Amino acid sequence: MVNDTTLLLGLDGVAVTKVVAAGDGAQDGPVVHLSTADERARCCPQCGVAAVRMKEWVTTRPRDLPMGGRHCRLRWRKRRWWCDQQRCPRRTFTEQVPQIPARSRLTRRLRQATGAAVGDGGRTVIQSARDHQVSWPIVCAAFTEHARQVLPVQPEPVSVLGIDEIRRGRPHWVLDEATGTWSTAVDRWHTGFVDLSGDQGLLGQVEGRTIAAVTGWLNQRSQAWRGQVAFVAIDMCTIFKSAVRTALPRARLVIDHFHVVQLANQALTEVRRRVTVQIRGRRGRKGNREWELRNRLTRSAARMHACQLDPMVDDLHALGRIGTPILAAWNAKEDLLDLARTHPDRTVIADRLFRFYDRCAASGLPELERLATTIDTWWPEILTFIQTGITNAGSEGTNRVIKTVARDAYGFRNPENQRLRTRCATTRKGRGCLNPA
Template sequence: MTGLAVVGVADDTDGPVVHLVTADERARHCPDCGARARRSKDRRVTRPRDLSVGSRRPRLVWAKRRWRCDELTCRRRSFTESVPPVPPRKRLTTRLRAAAGAAVADQGRTVVQAARDYALSWPVVAGAFTSHARAVLPAQPEPVQALGIDEIRRGRPRWIPDEATGIWQTAVDRWHVGFVDLSGKQGLLGQVGGRTAQAVIAWLADRDQAWRDAVQYVAIDMCTIFKSAIRRVLPQATLVVDHFHLVQLANQTLTEVRRRVTVTHRGRRGRKGNREWELRNRLTRSAARMRGEHVDALLDELSNLPRVIGAPITVAWNAKEDLLDLLATARTGNRSAICCTGSTADAPTPTFPNCSA
């Protein structure tokens, strides 16, 4: 390592013990004022951790000096020697930290696996990966045409008390918001903590105006937080609701209709022996993924139920299947084939390439 010299090596059962001293003259210069120190205050011994050599991990013992800064205008009165391979107040060498970050970024290892391989803690490897990614990624993502926004839950929230007000403040939020490029190949653009409109606005505000003007479509779930943020920062963008949540809402509506008519007609919740309750899982399946005879059997089962139960469920099921057929046209590239008899037949439907949502 540049700036260090080996003065002795001793064998031990856990690996070699390497004794080091400082060999860089620049280590005597004050890090604040740059003046060369002339008086030594005392000596310190540190044990920075380094990469393994084969199957053995050497233990470094660095004896370094603490110097006095005699410059009257310098606020720092003393300082300890440091070299680039071992920065000040660091217990790891830079190459060990870089190797741990590269293992996660370039070698496909998880943070837990890299921490286990290099005998480091999870926070240290996570920080090394962040530093590695910050060095290789561009400062700003390239402009995107279609932007996707969604939240993810990570762990548990943590709070700390505010001594001034006595109110508990959120220190770690379990909700994170991710921004994804849906029309290009950039993938995940960024992730921020907190599921709030201000968190989304702050991330978008960090992009320049040209980047924000290039966004034409924003795909979100049915979250009013994201909607309000987009309307404030990206007023020109068209909001698009992703297919998953639309289908989920349709299935929830179908389930609510089934439960309501069962309670109204039978005076209780559905149970074994009630055919509409036994068909609950088949009703929420897509007919396109079922065999034709199974779909016919399902419709026959619904027609054999009492009309006050079977008719509303059949109408809700048909509406759900019509929605699935409509959403399926997004993957065909031929939306002119959509045939609707309602007032929304001529409504424009936003599209963007390379996006199935």
């Protein structure tokens, strides 16, 4: 017969015998006295035979989850038994139930909650420790156990893979005494693999951004997994390009509009700075119109109001020798923006691309010639973006989560722990931890 208090406590294997209210002004909750309610508790942990001869009574004080916001003090009065089996090396043992293992000072559900608060709740280890009134190492161990349970050992198949780099910590070099050369012991760059088609988040991370590092991770996946990857979104990085060509020869590479626009804006800014220095003999400053327009120049004309756009173009015309090259670079950037819009007709793409190349060639500006060369080099990948609209934004978003987690934790010493934490944080959505109550 289960009493109401036992039902309320909901701790399997034990029954509440009595509850003693805490005194006035006491910080802790009431004292809850427990007795064993599971017949299997008296089975010897080594031979499994139920014991019949009791040795003594013992009381343990396992900590548990708060009840109604108060930390109840559990007192489990249980028996120590003799194991009378001839062949069993165990002489005595105390009772244990799955929720309260022998010698454990915490209930299993408390331990599990401390780890889940970090892995699923986005709490830091120290805050979870404060909330549950346990120590930092306990939460860390509980989190690791939780993460190993919720994270799949091998990632599920993905059709669109994102590869991006992220900086972590400081680089370390070691001196090779024999040759007198320095080699990298700890690389500051890490490469992340992100599921862009599903919600698996960060699939894995490796140290370094070399071809060997990227192909190494990809080759650890099964042949079937690699065969499923249809598209790989990257930034304009030749290392990733060669690595994907080697390890995933059938996947199509994608460069998204973000990286194209970023490159165009860089070229525009370089033109503006160079022309200013050449003609004014110094850097731009307040009072120089082209310097005052620097932020407006890198904005998309489609997102600007006519009352901002028209005066800007007029001002650039009025600036003469300074304004003309800046305007040419700005037009080239706008051409590229037009080009990077998704799903247009093939002839439209060809027209826009021709107009962009034509403008770059006609300008005679070295920055624009370099920009055109880069676009030409990466054109097949950019075209794939225009046709499919696949972006690497998910990877960039994952990088933001990695940074946020690292900042909340005040940094990580151990890259293994950091990866577990980051993978838990980026897979929270897929695991249903971000759904509103």
